[in-house]
Amino acid sequence: MTRPTRRTLLSASATAALAVPVTSGKAATIAGVLPWAPNAVTPPEAVTPGGWRYFTPEEAEAIDAIVARLIPADDLGPGAKEAGCTVFIDRQLAGPYGGHDTLYMEGPFPADPLPQQGVQSQVTPRQHYRAGLAALAAYCKATFAGKGFAALDTEAQDKLLAGLESNAVKLPGADGRAFFAAVLGNTMEGFFADPVHGGNRDLAGWKLIGFPGARYDYRDVIAKPNQAYALPPVGLQGRPDWRNKP
């Protein structure tokens, strides 16, 4: 085995001067110092409401109506629609999640996977929503005299959603139960995710259950077992009333 020579030491420090933090698909050599640069954080893209990145206006209207039944506005506070879950789902579908961008998507895709083998479909969430919403629109049009889901009264909406959930209602050419499960799952994500992603507006989901959010220090809570926590929630971008103050 060789001891490090003066030459290898010199080449190590020369490399260090060139070292840069790389997290973007480029190989890097790191030696001598930690490759750290101030403010080199990797923040999420903050969602701003307004417009649709993936949904058509008709699709957004239907999703708005569905999420409003999944988590309704009531005496306990805002529901999923008010909390921005439709915006959340739209932005998620438009982003890497919607295209299964990080998943393993090489074939073959057999038609008969076992349930314990998980997702084995080529269909991405974007395609799943588009097909599911089209099937729901066709079902509603045929069943409710040309009306779309959003035009139904809430009782009829609840009955239809419960039918999708239990598989009692079959959508034409689509798995209604799987579509319902996808929308319910994404609605819960939007209701409880940090507001930076477009849902949980005004921290509605966190206020409902008493989750204080991104405070990152609960030493005082651990020190006082079984006592109510009094401070309001904060997200990565703070709280709405911070922004409203001069």
Place this chain on the structure above:
Amino acid sequence: MTRRLPRKDVVVVGLGWTGSIVALELARAGLSVVAIERGPWRDTATDFNIGTAPDELRYAVRNDAFLPPKVETLTARNNISQRALPMRRWGSFLPGHGVGGAGIHWNGQTWRFLPDDFRLRSKIVERYGEAFLPADSTIQDWGVTYSELEPHYDRFEHVLGISGKAGNIGGKLQDGGNPFEGARSREFPTEPMAPSHAQNLFAKAAAERGLHPFPRPSANLSTAYTNTYGCKMAPCTYCGFCERFGCANYSKASPQTCVLPVLVREPNFEARTECEVTKVNLAPDGKQATGVTYVDAAGEEFEQPADLVIVCAYAIFNVRLLLLSGIGKPYDPQRNEGVVGRNYAYQCGAGATGFFEDTKFNPFAGAGSNATAADDYNSDNFDHGPHGFVGGASMSCGHSNGRPILYHPTPPGTPAWGSKWKRAVRDTYQRVAGVGAQGSVMSYRGNYLDLDPTYKDPLGRPLMRMTFDFQDNERKLSAWMALRCEEVAKAMGAKQVLTGKLTGPWSTVPYQTTHNTGGAVMGSDPKTSVLNRYLQSWDVPNVFVMGASAFPQNAGYNPTGTVGALTYWALEAIIGKYLKSPGALVPA
């Protein structure tokens, strides 16, 4: 065209816990060391910044810190009669990615395995007779003893600063610690973390039932600590963003907090990131490694010659690299011959969820390993004779987090949506505490790893294929532990208790545990092990393989403490024996 690089003394494959420790110790021993890491460099201030780290959707749900399956995944099936299909999305386990590996997003539960665990087969046969071994099991002794590993456990714990309370120092039992643990040479580096309300209820209920509760050893530190390498850590703030997240507070032990700051200053060390080792190269006779081949992010291929190759990737990927490199004889379950891929094991669970009244558990105030545990039902701490299974489980209670996308419990019978769900989820969030059991999994002839015949990675190499299911022994253990957990949850005062145990085939879908073990196991016999007792390849003596792939079967604990101890144990042999006289440390 492959570019041949100047030789190094040592090439380390993967820069997580074991890779960073190996690189540091060998660089300090005077060797030139290059670590080659598939993922990016990761830094606390940049990648786990306090302004971005507490983001449940991004990290815990969309898996931002984990290995992207499109980079590498594996195929899975329950038995050889099934067709293995790729895990297109991670579920049952979550491999790490980049510098730090799974040491970034782990919970920090840092156990020592029990003395009996290292000679499990001998212990079962001595106490219960050979007929008591489960059918088709391939349980074997480790080839190393607890007392041999004790100094290395101690060393690893003092690098990490583990918070806990000793139960046995030098054979003398200590109040408040785990009376079943193997003798320690000294107290934990830092005092236990502060218990939550649920933990206090558990400790009282468990003690009343004759169990021996103690604070779970934690790599989330109770207090500021300067480790044995001089790295400084800060007290844990119980922020509730631990497992699946990097720690922004420098409070959770990780390669970033404990090793890398000193490793990069070693003048004869360098790391190459976003470079994937594709093969360990062998001399024409197959008995000596000549280095590794790797491909960088731009697709360029390099040959890195080295005298010593230390494989330090995640356990299942260690096994794959050995198979792709032709090191050791692949395991054939039909003939029950060969070793690489043999004795893959996992972890089994059980638990009881208690619904209480008038409580404020404040589940959001937690840490990955802040819990109170009891070891009365683990390993061979109780008489297995009446129960008909071997192995055991650690029992524990504590909220690691209350992050609401994945944690918003409702009582049984609650609808999944609508106003009734909304009221139930509001009324229940503060009222739930669980008692969980983490159980051992034995190794069996039919549970193994090999290369998939169909599915390939982006470089065109076969994916790993995992053939695994829970066997009757583990199902019995899980069902029995669910009842033990239920007893304690009821004694804690829960008004309603739901139990959970293994049911149905092993599924790749719901998260269970990232404790994949075996496939390149250590042992005393080259016919039943890939590595000798110093984690050295029997077949290619200048290749050593670190990690939980060396476990002959899994114990009822998280693996990292034992992975760390084995790493220092192997390093002692490499530095103290191998470097003086390179060659096989144990005659085959």
